Amino acid sequence: MSLHIRQKKNSSGTISIQIIDRTHRQYKVVETIACVKNDDEKRIYLEIAQKRLEELNKELYPTLFDTIKDDDKQNNLEFISLANRDVTPIGDELIYGKIFKYLGCDKIALDFQKMQLFKSLVISRILYPGSKLYLIDYLEYFKKEKIDKNRIYRFLDTIYQEEIKQQIEQCVFEHTKKIMQGAITVTFYDVTTLYFESESEDDLRRIGFSKEGKLARPQILLGLFTTLEGHPLSFELYEGNKYEGHTLVDILQKFQTRFHLKNKPIVVADRGMLTHANIAFLENNGYKYILAYKIKNIDNNLKERIANLTFLDNGTIHTIEIEKEIPYKDENDKKQILHIKQKLILSYSTKRAKKDKRTREKALEKIKAKLSKKNITKSDLKLSYYAKYLDIDDKCNIKYKLNPDRVMQDERLDGIKGFATNDFTLSANDVIAHYQNQYDVEKAFRISKTDLRIRPIYHRIEERIKAHVLISFVSYAVYKEFERRLKLGNVKFNFSQKLLRDIIKHMFALNVKGKFYTLSFDEIQQKVYDAINT
Structure with a gap:
């Protein structure tokens, strides 16, 4: 609805002063104020019409007039002529931009323009996942900022430097450490495949085993370290044909060296990491670990031992202590034998059965x-x-x-899940609880790959591929902090995260001659704003 004052000349020579609704080029009389005969009457009733117009607009758009002060209104007609171009979305900066700064990502070594572009790419991956070129249209239409696509490509070609990556990981790590009360005691490691909408391979993009069933598609491996709650710590990229089990030692060494951890955290990982080489490295380097156990793929003697246990209902837990010798190759590629002791925790679920x-x-x-x-x-x-x-x-x-x-x-082994650990101080319930938190990390990958659309990847140049993942890593860090703050503020909604992001998109400010006035938020927007700014 768009309300205006109209002076209509009548055939009798009088003038009708009306408030009309001019929508979709059609006119509808909302209210007739008066029918005047001379200029003096017209001047009086035009003033009355303007006051009435203001009252009607307050009823239609209460948030607009609640926010803008009276002394900022030169006249009602100025506001009546406002167009969509005078309204600017501010939810991106007000919510996610605030979190980006809170994480400390604005402190990395980039000049002002590059920092603004980096932040825009991070936020747009949350609010508008998809093509980075969409950002060009978004900034021009909504923010009145023009940016050339070649500038984005040049930026992607240069942003992924080891120094920049480490600075970003450092600020994300320090933030995660802060919210974990200063100690990273348990970490979860998982690997996923990211495929490409291309059939050509190179040094990084290789055809390998895809967890997504994308046969004959080049891919890369993304290894991600997080806390058990899913807060990101570090990541590495590997060529697509690398066996996922061979990535753990590399990323763990880099993780330990980069962050100089005084106390080594317990490493929790999925069953794909349960290799002799990984176990030998963890044991020889003083790491405690919890690894999912492939119950149906173990030796027959242990299978028989487990099958003879009684699992009556949900929640039944048994603990078995095992000793064994595992073969592995040392740093000099020489065959070695390591004697290890493990505690095998077995849990039963009728649903799993x-x-x-x-x-x-x-x-x-x-x-x-x-x-x-x-x-x-x-x-x-x-x-x-x-x-x-x-x-x-x-x-x-x-x-x-x-x-x-x-x-x-x-x-006989239906419904039984196993967890192997070398930490004998942990109770069976602690081991299971630690591992079950992996679902937060798996949710991390679901968010990254669906909500943030980290895959499929359309880039071909290696630097741009790495930049794409780097931006998605920071986007995920921002997203997790957003979730955490909503949880701390006990802010809950009975609708999807996608709709919540759409609601944030509709947080607006009004541009009146270069001055911006935030429109009053609705109840949901206010709750989100308060949660982020407390």
Whole structure:
């Protein structure tokens, strides 16, 4: 609705003073103030009409007039002529820009213009995930700032320097350390694959095993260290065909060296990190660890020992102490044997048991279908879950048949999950609680890859790829701090984070001759603002 005062000449020679609504080029009389015959009457009733117009506008747009002081209003007509171009979105700076500064990311060694562009790229990844070139249109339309796309590309080509990366990680680490009361006692490490909308490989982008099922797509590996609550600490990028288990030692060494930790944290990692080389490194370098255990892939003696335990219902926990020798290669690539002691924590879940059963039944359906049509060969076993249920018969050609004993043994382990640790001071419940917090980290990857759209990646130049991930890392740090502050302020909403971001986008200021006036927030916007600024 757009209200105006109109003076309409009548055929009788009088003038009707009206308040009209001019919307979509159509006119509608809202109220007729008077019908005047001369200039003196017209002057009196125009003043009355202007006061009435102000009252109506206050009813329609109460936040506008609550915020702008009377002495800033030269006349009502000036405000009536305001257009959309006079309204500027400020939620990006008011909320996420504030957090960016609070994290200390504005202190890194960039000049003013580059810092502004870096911050804009970080915030736009949260509010407007997608193409970085969208930022050009956004800044020009909403902020009246023009920026050339080549400037963005040149910036991406130079921002990822090891010194800049370390400064950013340092400010994020120090912030995380601060909110953890000065001590990083437990860290979680996980790896994900980020694929590219391109089929060409290079030194960094390599075709490898994709967790997303993107076959024959070049990818990179992203290794991320966080607290158990999901607050980011550090990250590294690896070539896409590298085995994820081989990244732990590298990133842990860099992490320890970079931040000079006095006390080494407990390292919590998924079962992909449960390699002899990783365990040997952790043991030999004084790290305590909690690693997910592949219960159904352990040696038969331990399987039998676990299968003989009683798991009656949800929450049943058993602890087994084990000793074993593991082979590994030292720094000089010489074969070594390490004797280790571990505590194996076993927990049971009926929900997990049902899932295990469904997975096995589907696998058996597939294998029986194959066996009914032909002999299964090695080519049928690539990445096949059901391979462990088969026996080899190599009297003539290589053939396979179903082994019912293996199926039964697998069934006895349904619903059981294991966690191996070398920290005997932790209780079973502590071990499980520490590991279960991994879901916050997995949520981190979901946020990075979906909400922030860290993937797929369309860049081809290595420096731009690394810059893309660096920007996403800072965006995630800002996002996590945003979540933390809402939680501290007990601010909860029964709708999606996406809608909440849209509400933040609709925090506006009014530009009146170069002076900006913040429009009053609605209830939700005010709660968010208060949570960020307390």
